[in-house]
Amino acid sequence: MATISRPAYVLSAILVFAILTFILLPNFNAEPPSLGTQAKKGRKEYTAPKQNVFAELTAKEAEDVNEFLFEDLAHLNLTKTPKSNRDNFVFYLETLRPNKTDALAYLHGSSEPPQRWAKAILSEYRDDGPYMAHYMVSLPITSKSKTLPLTYVFNSGSNAVRIPTLDFDxxxxxxxxxxxxxxxxxxxxxxxxxxxxxxxxxxxxxxxxxxxxxxxxxxxxxxxxxxxxxxxxxxxxxxxxxxxxxxxxxxxxxxxxxxxxxxxxxxxxxxxxxxxxxxxxxxxxxxxxxxxxWTATEDFDSQPDGRELPPPVSVQPYGPRYKLDRKQQFVSWFGFEFFITTAQATGVSLFDVKFKGERVVYELGLQEALSHYAGDDPVQGGLEFLDTFLGMGKLMFELIPGYDCPAYADFLDVQWHQLYETNTLPNSICLFEYTSDSLLSRHTAQYSVTTSRNTYLTLRSTSTVGNYDYTVEYIFYLDGTLEVKVRASGFIFGAFYSANSSKTEDLYGHHVNEGLASSMHDHVINFKADMDVAGTANDMVRLAIEPMTKSYPWDLPEIKQRNTMRLVEYPVTEETFLDWPRNGGEMYIVYNSEEKNSWGERKGYRVVPGTGIASPPHLTIENSTTLGDGARWAEHDLWVLRRKDTEPRSADPLNYFNPHDPIIDFTKMANHESLQHGEEDDDYDGDLTLYLNVGSHHVPHSGDIPNTLMHTSASSVMFIPHNFLDRDASRESVQGVRLQLKGNGASGGFPGDIGDTRPGGDDDDDDNNEDLKARLRRRRRATALDKERRPEAKYFGATYEEGMKLGVEEFEPVLPQQYRSYENRVTDLGFNGSAAGVWFK
Incomplete structure (x- = not known):
């Protein structure tokens, strides 16, 4: 065996960037960025109804915590200038989000916000090597502040994970x-x-x-x-x-x-x-x-017919219709309300999502993004990534106005605190309203046609993790539907195409260039959805659509038995997994256990595959030898668990270091506890948490060279109201038109029109004692008038009626002036991109 000698040169700071760079924090006190100027015209100041208790640390809070830890943990001899993993130092800081029980008491009752805590991750050198250890620090920093080991959120029995090598640099x-x-x-x-x-x-x-x-x-x-x-x-x-x-x-x-x-x-x-x-x-x-x-992603020279003209774009000349409190990161839009927060490992999460005044989801956010490969060489054969280890929040780089998001979008900055410094990622989240090219609804009657525009609100960010760009979206629809969607683009992680006689790489992908083969892999991206449908007391059911044979008395004697179908409800009575049903033959519904609508139906939200290219997948590989117990959540589509303050996440970035004995073991969370609340000797109150996966089975082909395309890699899950309200909520807020066609006014007319026979119409007058002949004469007159008049239109919602003048920047932003990122980091997929050389500048 050959001994490895180390070359004598200074390691590149770019290539040895940061070991466990996980936590990302928004700048709630920053001035708004200079993007979306047209969207801000005439905007009134808006204030959130409550403080964002999920907000990440401010720069001042982080500075105070760093100074306090040096005093309170003096026995560790912390240093601000670490030279290696033999030194003890504060690696990063973030907010320790409050327990749900405390947060709800404030958001929906108490006037006092819950106790605020910071989470500190320290690099500690112990007798058997280096560790990453978690602590919690009470805020604000005063003489009464204290530092405690953070253990209750992990089920490994420890607050620390041993780093397998001292010398990642x-x-x-x-x-x-x-x-x-x-x-x-x-x-x-x-x-x-x-x-x-x-x-x-x-x-x-x-x-x-x-x-x-x-x-x-x-x-x-x-x-x-x-x-x-x-x-x-x-x-x-x-x-x-x-x-x-x-x-x-x-x-x-x-x-x-x-x-x-x-x-x-x-x-x-x-x-x-x-x-x-x-x-x-x-x-x-x-x-x-x-x-x-062949690896170039751009072609600046080709000019096929039409490329000389710019494509259509969306504009917002009258300003935004949503309300945004930048300081509290709170949004209100047509019945939806929610808080935004971020973390360096997982990016953007939403909290306290309400619709029409009732909470629907307490927490919705990314947990982990897994990609697992297969191949016939030593790298592809065992390749997997747990991308929160690399920092999906820390790698949310600036979005490009007019491309990543419409030019009129609001852009939000993000901050994160590492190695005693606060770093800012400008314009890394965008918020905008958009109108789809397809309608929300339409109907053509005999003498009328009604159409409704499909307008939705999108909160978007993009994380560049090595070779892939993941775009994460939270989409809100006028009817109360909420969608979480992930799209991917970027370079595939290819395999070398060999020339040996076995050609076994053909089992795992395709030959896509002279010396390159593709490698099949699964993307499984896990989200937490803490469902609170009209409150915390919820039940999960499988509403099955099943065939049956039944005899009906009204069929007899001609048909003795009729082949038909029925609904059968199967309660989910214990913690378990669910896979998307064959033929869409079941509906997964979260019901409120007590609240009902006016028709006596339980208020619910249905969980369904969304608008991606196929049903979201789970991991193909069974009992992965590489992953161990580090990502068991990836083995099925959807999990239903009890919600616990001691189980805030399905995964942790440090699982990467010890997947066979992870600091968060999902199998200890999904352990078949009862979901039947109200039982004796059990304090379970019906508070459910769902863990669900989006992603794709990716078999790259020649069309993935040089880049995978977003429209072929999108995957999503939707949460759809199911008897949540008494009728379609979008009727109140949707924009559209009712076009009355030329013809018999008795069919499809507007309320109050001559000849309107609907309840409340001109012919439906209880006090009118006209005889039949008089009514017929009125009908004939109305028909005659109808033949003479032209079609009419009535609009619901506002229309564009005033003239407007838009600058060219509203269509094509001047990017050299408006794109202001100073980030020039090179991301990689080795330990050097996440776990090495944090002491280098």
Whole structure:
């Protein structure tokens, strides 16, 4: 086995960015960004009815907590300038969100907000190595403040997770050393070698470890060589097919050794064995996978017919119809009300979502984003990502007005606190109203036609996690429907296309370029939906649509039995999973246990697959050897659990470090407890939490080169009112028109029109004692008048009637002036993108 020597050069700060950069915090006191100027014209100041008790720490709060921890945890000898994982330091801070029981007491009753706490994650060096440990600190900081181990939100029995290596910053050096030691081989087979002075040189190579769940306690890693692809950013399209297995049993990278090499279906015990094999006449070389125009995502030169003209866009000339309190991050729109908050690991979450004054969802937010691959090489064969480990909130970069969101959208900044600094991500969330190209409803009667526009509100963010951009949307519809939707775009994580005789990569994907194959993988993205349908006392039922044969007395004697169908309700009586039913043969409904509408029906919300390309999937791989117990929530579509303050999440970013004994084990949460409230010796009150998955079974094909497209990768779940109100709520707020066609006014006329025979119409007068002949004469007169008049239209809701002048920036924003991001980080998918070198600046 070869000992790995570390090259003597300074590690790049960009490539060794941050180990567990998880928590992201909004700037509630920031000035509004200079985007969506037209949308702000004439806007009245709006104030939320309550304080946002879920708001992330302000910069001042974070500063106070950092200073307090140095005093209160003096025995740890914390440092503000860590040099390695041997130092103890405060890694990041965020808000510890209040328990639901306390938050509801304030939001729907008490005048005093709940006690505010900060969560502090510290890097601690202990006798057996480095740990990441969680603490809670009471706010505001006073002489009475205290620091406690944060344990109650984890079911592992500990507030800390051991880091499997002391030297994550050394991973980059190890990879470069591997490539340098076989530079003659890489030059022979790949036509390139490592550039130790400029490791990201476009004509050089890089060597990275497989960023998968750490097996055998993190003691074995496979490294793969890539070309930088720095010009296009297409590194994950440029694997080079040479792999090295490293024994990483030691905490110290300089003690790691290379165990074997792999190339084109063959294993070699040493580099010399590899060199000797190349010289043999029967050695088979794989095609090279070189960068080129094929990885470029843009074509600036082509001009097919029509490209010389800009496409249609949406405008908002009269300003927004929603109300936004920027300081409290509170939104109100046509009956919907909700708070916004963010976290570095998981991005945007919503709290206290109400419709028509009644709470529907207490909490709706991302928990984890998993991608799990399959393949025939040492990297693809065990590749998986848990993206909150990389920080889906911290990687919410600035949105582009006019492209990511309409030019008139409101854009919100986000902050996060790490290593004693507050960082701002400008314009990383957008809020806007939009009108679909399809109607909400329409109907044509004999003499009239009615149409209603489908207008909805969208809250959107995009997280760039290495090779993928995930766009997360919360969409609100006028009828009370709420949708959570995820779209993906970006470069696939490709596999090297070998030239060996077995060609087993054909089992896992397609040949998509000269030296590149695609790798099938599952995207399973988990969301928490703490349902509170008209209150916390809820029941979950499966309302099945089933065939049956039944005899009806009115059919006899002609038909003895009729084949038909019926509804059968199956209560969900214990914590369990549900998969989307075959043929859509069941409805999953969350009912309020006590509240009913005017017709005696229980108030409910139905949970259904949304507007994506297919039913959202769950993980195909069974009992993943890589994931262990780190993501059991991914094995089914939907989970129904008791809500508990001690189970606020289905996953934790630190599960990545120890998936076989995770700090949050979902199997301990979904443990078949009873969901039947009101039973003796049980204090369960009916408060349900759903954990549901969106995503896709992704089999990349040639159309995914160079980028996967968002419209073919969208997936969503919708929450739809089910007897929640007495009628369709959108009737009150929708915009539309009723067009009265030329013809008999007795059919489909407007209330009060001559000839209107509907209740309340002109012919429905209880005090009118006209005889039949008089009524017929009135009808004939009305018909004659109807033949003479032209079709009429009546609008419900406002119409555009005043002239307006819009600047060109409302159609095409001047991006060099309006796009103000200063972020220039390069995200990667190795430990260096999340777990290494946090002490480097």
């Amino acid at each position: 050394g991973l980059f050096g190890v990879g470069q050393s591997i490539a340098a030691n076989i530079s003659d081989i890489t030059l022979e087979l790949l036509g390139a070698e490592i550039n130790l002075e400029k490791p990201e040189a476009p004509d050089g190579l890089l060597c990275w470890p497989r960023p998968a769940g750490i097996e055998r306690g993190g003691q074995v890693m496979w490294f793969q060589i890539f070309k930088p692809g720095i010009a296009s950013g297409a590194r994950t399209l440029l694997p080079q097919g040479i792999y090295a297995k490293v024994d990483a049993n030691s905490l110290f990278a300089e003690e790691w050794t290379v165990e074997e090499y792999y190339y084109n279906g063959q294993l070699y015990d040493t580099a010399d064995d590899f060199r000797a094999a190349i010289k043999k006449s029967d050695f088979v070389r794989a095609p090279r996978n070189d960068d080129g125009p």
